[in-house]
Amino acid sequence: MESNFPNLPESSENPMPQASSASTQQTPVYPEAVPAETTPAFAPRTDLSHLSRHAEAIRQELGKVIVGQQALAELLLVALLADGHVLLEGVPGVAKTLTAKLLARTLSVPFSRLQFTPDLMPSDVLGTSVFRPNKAEFEFRPGPIFASVVLIDEINRAPAKTQSALFEVMEERQVTQDGTRYTMPTPFVVLATQNPIEQEGTYRLPEAQLDRFLFKLNVGYPSVEEEVSILQGHHTGFGGTPLEAVRAVVSADDLQQLREQVRRQHVEPKLLEYIARLVGQTRAHKGLYLGASPRASLALLNGSKALAALRGRDFVTPEDIQYLAPMVLRHRIQLTPEREMEGGTPDDVVKQILQQIEVPR
Amino acid sequence: MTAVVPSQKILRCWLLPALLLALCSVPLQPAHGQPVTQQAQKSAPHSIPADAAAAPRLRRPDEARLRELRSQRDFRYVEVKSEQGDLSAFFAPFWRWLADILDTPAGNFTWKYGFYAVLVAALVFAVLKIMQVDLTRAFGRAPRQAPLSFDTETEDLHALDLDKLLAQAETEHSYRLAVRLGYLQVLRQLSDKSLIRWQPDKTNHDYLYELPAGPLPEAFRELTRQFEYVWYGEQDDLTADDYERVRATRQAFQRRLTSSRQAA
Structure with a gap:
């Protein structure tokens, strides 16, 4: 369902926040990075150059194959830094799977891909114990979920039974099989894709599983210019840049260090209250049947910290929270039937809630 | 059932059976003292002899017919005791009052058009509810909104010194x-x-x-x-x-x- 709320706002080097409905004027760009020699007291206290360098390297690698989708790339980076899983939703052919595959290629970590089908069983995902006659014992054979970056394509094609198998591994980063606990490698990121328009042969994801995704990103169509560029690249390059051209530029250790840096970001206490109020309002909104959980608050906090770091700041601002709120909340809330009949969308409600809560300053 | 007024009761109890009896006993022959025509004389095989006796004959209604009439429900003028409960009895005067009012030309008019007005209002209300129009605003009341689960303290920028x-x-x-x-x-x-x-x-x-x-x-x-x-x-x-x-x-x-x- 299309929404009025921008799904993936245009990313830029400078964090231009989205203008509110009241403000339509275009103004000069807000510079984030200020020369340290001019205002030493008002520069980041944490050295974020390492993080910026790696983020830029990943962006460049993705840009070798993917035209446009900068905002999508930025949000995937945010999810990586915030240690969260991502659900990519979009119509066929908008490079959801390709983007996820490319992101995995930029990290030098084990990658696996699962194509979810209606007959998929939990053991096909998690693994199973097989009997070894020569040893006269059972041996656990890990399933494809045992990787650092797991791409689950068409996740909504598997029934609830198989979806439930992902609950433990997505939240606790472990699999319990035959009384034995197997921990997942670090990092562990699930990138799942789903198609919003097909109803036949698909199953709506359980709320418990949706809640485990940090973001739900609606991947839209490219602009005309971007599409022309895609066509040009395909035409002149006889198929475009091969996937093999994309290199791994970030190791698991690097990613772990960057995540540590993100965890140390400053968050003013009033901003914590702001997040709690935003999420709390989803539980009291009359247009919502189901509000967001405290896990949503944590996701919004972690995401905001990662976004601030990517934008060169060592502290979170209300703009970071407002920017990420739709992506964090849209899959965690459920509209009332009346609201749905009116044609409302979760993004509309999130936008309304953002307008109701005072920005702390 | 409405209460029967005593005079009406007497009327119904006695006058109606009497009237019925009278109708049943209407004589087919000409009245006494009237001349009988030749045709009638010819057709009648037996002429009625002249009433020589002056003494009136007391006639009584047929007992069987009377019993039959009495057994009929329409002629049993017994006041049925109301079986309504206390609440209905409490509101009975009001309904009687309302019936009295409505049983007038003005009341009939009001009843007729008031019914349609209420019907239209109900229809409009249903449509507005389906369209999710916030009706509370129309009456100057703040729309219903569930309160936040915690207290929030906000600063009024223009009120601060x-x-x-x-x-x-x-x-x-x-x-x-x-x-x-x-x-x-x-x-x-x-x-x-x-x-x-x-x-x-x-x-x-x-x-x-x-x-x-x-x-x-x-x-x-x-x-x-x-x-x-x-x-x-x-x-x-x-x-x-x-x-x-x-x-x-x-x-x-x-x-x-x-x-x-x-x-x-």
Whole structure:
């Protein structure tokens, strides 16, 4: 369902926040990075150059194959830094799977891909114990979920039974099989894709599983210019840049260090209250049947910290929270039937809630 | 069932059976003393002999017929005791009163058109409810909204004595707070001069977009950047020199604000 709320706002080097409905004027760009020699007291206290360098390297690698989708790339980076899983939703052919595959290629970590089908069983995902006659014992054979970056394509094609198998591994980063606990490698990121328009042969994801995704990103169509560029690249390059051209530029250790840096970001206490109020309002909104959980608050906090770091700041601002709120909340809330009949969308409600809560300053 | 008035009761009890009996016993032959025509004489095989006896003959209704009539429900004028409950009995006078009122030309008119009016109102209400129109606003009442599960305390920018609070923060060397109060002071000035539209949900950058083109946005951007680094960045260890720089930026902006308004 299309929404009025921008799904993936245009990313830029400078964090231009989205203008509110009241403000339509275009103004000069807000510079984030200020020369340290001019205002030493008002520069980041944490050295974020390492993080910026790696983020830029990943962006460049993705840009070798993917035209446009900068905002999508930025949000995937945010999810990586915030240690969260991502659900990519979009119509066929908008490079959801390709983007996820490319992101995995930029990290030098084990990658696996699962194509979810209606007959998929939990053991096909998690693994199973097989009997070894020569040893006269059972041996656990890990399933494809045992990787650092797991791409689950068409996740909504598997029934609830198989979806439930992902609950433990997505939240606790472990699999319990035959009384034995197997921990997942670090990092562990699930990138799942789903198609919003097909109803036949698909199953709506359980709320418990949706809640485990940090973001739900609606991947839209490219602009005309971007599409022309895609066509040009395909035409002149006889198929475009091969996937093999994309290199791994970030190791698991690097990613772990960057995540540590993100965890140390400053968050003013009033901003914590702001997040709690935003999420709390989803539980009291009359247009919502189901509000967001405290896990949503944590996701919004972690995401905001990662976004601030990517934008060169060592502290979170209300703009970071407002920017990420739709992506964090849209899959965690459920509209009332009346609201749905009116044609409302979760993004509309999130936008309304953002307008109701005072920005702390 | 309505109560029967005594006079009506007597009338129904006696007059109606009597009338029926009278109808049953109407003689088919001509009345006594009337001349009988020749035709009648010819057709009648036996002529009625002249009434020689002057004494009247007492006639009684047929007992069987009377019993039959009495057995009929229509002729049993027994007042049926009401079986209604206490509540119905309590409201019975009201319904009688209402029936009396409606049983008039004006009442009939009201009943007829009032019924249609209520029907139309119900239809309109149903349509509005389906369309999710907030009807509470129409009656000047605040729309229903579930309260937040915790108390929230918000500051009214225009109600605060910012000058006094700012002076106090500077005196106490609470530089971080002073930066915040100074920034709020600037926002209030911009709002008072109608350069921005103060709205609680707007961010600093929203206000930046609202400023008219000219030197103000650039200066406000720098001021905003300093405020964000100090306030959101939790720079509690701000030195006097740092604060002096912020204050200089703010005061320069305020001077520019005043001069630009005067020029305008």
